[in-house]
Amino acid sequence: MPLTAAQIAAALVDRVGSDAVVTDAGKMGAYLNEPRKRFHQGAAAVVTPPSVEAVQSVMGWANENRVGIIPQGGNTGLVGAQVPLLGNEVILSLHKLDRIRSVDTAAGVMTAEAGVILENAHRAAEAAGAMFPLWLASQGSARIGGVLSSNAGGVNVLAYGNARELTMGVEAVLADGRLYNGLNALKKDNTGYDLKDLLVGAEGTLGIITAASLKLYPLPEDYETALVNVASPEAALDLFQLMRQRVGSRLNAFELIPHIGLDIQLRHGMLDADPTASASPWYALIDLTRMAGTEPGSLQAALEAAFDEELIADATIAEALAERTRMWAFREQMSECQSREGASIKHDVSVPIAAVPALIAEGTAAAEKIAPGIRPVPFGHMGDGNIHFNFSMPVGADPKAFMAQYDEAMHAAIYEVVLRHGGSVSAEHGIGQLKVDLLKQVKDPVALEMMRAIKTALDPHGILNPGKMLG
Template identity: 85%
Template sequence: MSLPANEIVSALSALVGGDNVVGDVARMGAWLSEPRKRFHIAAAAVVTPPDVAAVQAVMRWAHENNVGIVPQGGNTGLVGAQVPRRGDEVILSLQKLDRIRSIDAAAGVMVAEAGTILENAHRAVEAEGAMFPLWLASQGSARIGGVLSSNAGGVNVLAYGNARELTMGVEAVLADGRLYNGLNALKKDNTGYDLKDLLVGAEGTLGIITAASLKLYPLPEDYETALVNIASPEAAFELFGLMRERAGSRLNAFELIPWIGLDIQLRHQMLDADPTASASPWYALIELTRMAGTAPGSLQSALEAAFEATLISDATMAESLADRTRMWAFREQMSECQSREGASIKHDVSVPIAAVPRLIAEGSAAVEKRVPGIRPVPFGHMGDGNIHFNFSQPVGADPKAFMAEYDEAVHEIIYDVVLKLGGSVSAEHGIGQLKVDLLKQVKDPVALEMMRAIKNALDPKGILNPGKMLG
């Protein structure tokens, strides 16, 4: 250990007050228990600074004493970036930095602190007649700092972009405690390197984001939402092209979902009713925004054209908020529902949009050949090429034995297909500690050298989220 745990707790308590430090491992559960239950190292301490000045004080102390700091938002990350790799590291939780400093709906900008829960940010800006369009299944617990540090995507990337594209500026504490004040609301600022883009997506390895200025958009008057029956991912790709031609920038979401996801959710009573029109091997969840002054009916007109082109065989339109909520619940519960079926092997990958059908067909066939009885469950953001290519264990298999025998083999198969198609092995979940070795295998060597040079320049002692991303 860099310092004994009791000395770390004592020093942090002197810096920020004992009420802001947890040293008892038995009380650290909420900070240690990450969603996938893959990482089980306890921290030397958890510190919850009450303000930015306290974050700076903690980092100055950590820099002087060579103590590793693991920044954490809502602990919803899926690659282990937010939890320790070693027992001498300190989790720095930003949960108490939860103020929304300002909202200017007319200018289209909000300044929110890193601990702001995403759903609370949505409610605050909607009360001002605006919208922050980053929507995640975990928005009730995910916090702004973690969302930005992982460059989260979500279901609205198609229309509004991912977290980096929604960020205008950031405030961040550096490894030695200095404060980078990069908050601004400028659409044009050509005065050197874009440091904001460097910090967003860095998973806390280059600095700790404490606040951000974020883009807001006019609040839609309504949404037009439909769940349509399609025969295959190939048909989904053609349908996406038609919808993009018809709706343009109003096409808010285009999500691909397999029948098995519906079957699992209905069998485990995760839906109060079947949201689909009828049985189908695949479904597409399509949503258009309707702004003030825009007449309804665009989606229905587009679907009529899709029927004529035989791209869809059936469809149901959301006639109420309850209908829309049920359709989106079907999509958002796709990850959770697989846990009801035992173990699952998961991948967050992306390929060029036109290659999505090949990814699903070739990946499924190769894995099914290697693991008889395995159940492919690919779903996700067809509109931006990001597929969550998951596999549920064969019915009746022992979960632990299944994972022990096939986890690595299935990963290798899927990543080989992804790379052959010119894709990425991490689309929106990041690298964390789960994919450190994988990144070294697939990333361009020159790119890795550049990344390490930046890391060494900003964090020469390697105390910011040690071992994550670059190892």
């Protein structure tokens, strides 16, 4: 017979102590209420192990008793991977594992535990004169374990890669409580399967990451940042290609933003001033790193070439930190600002970079045909093909009625365009519980069989994040 919630809580207290077990429904709210408020199941308990050994103890017991465990970092995920699906699982929060174990700038590696807040990892690296280049809008609350488990991307993927590419090794507790000690600082290790790459991006379905060795880079001396007026996504693509030719690997980020995003943010007082040079249908936020010993001015020279080729109509280059901060605030508030306008339908998708303009044009046309008056708000990482293709409801519409009528049809229409262009229905947010059925529809059947075989081998009783990713 399955254990009751009371039995589960009592067993967890025996293993980790009463101060590491939460059963009160009110106190569990912070762990259950995810950002998009789409998932509303309760949990049998929340456990907050104070050590890796405590995580092992919990997992060994859970495996023996067939109790589902949901690993959770900062609870910032957007597809429901970190919250219950069934209502009888235990949330295992890693927030107490929050030590930076070591920082070695000579080797270019930092070892951080899973509960370290991403922003604190940045500060630890910078204090040692280095940089950990994974930057997210939620970096003040996202934690390393969740960031790696979801293979997070962010704004610097263009220059440094996503979370998987920034991870050299991981330490993880397996479903039966055994510890996989895969921490290393080796750039070359050709001794079999890369198990780290299985665990990073697995959303806690194969093991619980408790620590990771992360790549560090030299700390830039400065940045060159500009907000550029472009007439269309096609013009932005041409500009991106010119920037890559002119500045190469120094191109840190290339973000595409529509004018509607500026209009919403100014109307709701989310910006203290307009960061743009003038009104434009689209904007490109361009960021370059400047390393020690290099002269400033590369961005300005590249933009002058873009003017000569009539790729851009206007631009403003940040002359001070406050201006750069305002430009990045404009980009980082793009998701939040849509909530000020009522309901929105969101898609985290990617296509080959050359197909971004077609994705936006065809997706917009399909959406407007389905829901006249809908407001497209596509934005994001044009430099790596990842567009957050969102739609705000028509002005004056009823939010609940809008979502009920158009949510399913809009997803089908956008995903059809994405797949037709050889893209992915989940670029950086993951699968979680939101896209389980969608994954089954779009993933290669052989790939799904391989994934299920790996899951069965590492978690034969299906207790790690049950129901997520593979269902």
